[in-house]
Amino acid sequence: MTFNKLLNIDFLELNQDYAKVKMPLEDQFANGIQSLHGGVTATIIDTVSGYLASYENCSVTTNNMSIYYLRPIMVEKNAYVYANANVIKRGKSIIVMDCEVYDESHNLAAKATTSFSVIDDKKSPNEIQEQISSLE
Numbered sequence: 653m654t655f656n657k658l659l660n661i662d663f664l665e666l667n668q669d670y671a672k673v674k675m676p677l678e679d680q681f682a683n684g685i686q687s688l689h690g691g692v693t694a695t696i697i698d699t700v701s702g703y704l705a706s707y708e709n710c711s712v713t714t715n716n717m718s719i720y721y722l723r724p725i726m727v728e729k730n731a732y733v734y735a736n737a738n739v740i741k742r743g744k745s746i747i748v749m750d751c752e753v754y755d756e757s758h759n760l761a762a763k764a765t766t767s768f769s770v771i772d773d774k775k776s777p778n779e780i781q782e783q784i785s786s787l788e
Contacts, residue, residue: 659696661675661696668739671707676732696753697737701751714766725759751766
């Protein structure tokens with residue numbers, strides 16, 4: 653089982669410039685004040701950004717993440733956290749994106765800039781789609 657499946661991250665949209673995901677808020681994702689743990693927030697940022705970075709026929713690895721935590725997302729039953737990522741620059745060796753995380757009321761909870769190193773630019777579009785489909 654992949655880590656993304658374990659967290660039940662669901663892709664809502666993915667193209668060469670934009671990606672959007674949602675993840676159910678579960679009790680085990682809460683910190684001591686019942687808000688979403690910062691590490692879980694970082695994980696959803698890394699996930700949405702990573703799949704967007706790998707969209708154009710390449711394998712990538714996280715190079716850097718800078719996250720601003722702006723407000724808590726309270727962990728409630730039957731609620732979701734959402735994240736989207738946009739490409740800022742897609743270079744041959746580094747891909748840079750910005751990312752936002754928000755709650756169901758569209759309150760911005762975190763903003764991040766991520767960068768990924770390209771480690772393999774030979775992955776086919778079908779291989780990428782199969783990898784994404786395996787998350788469902």
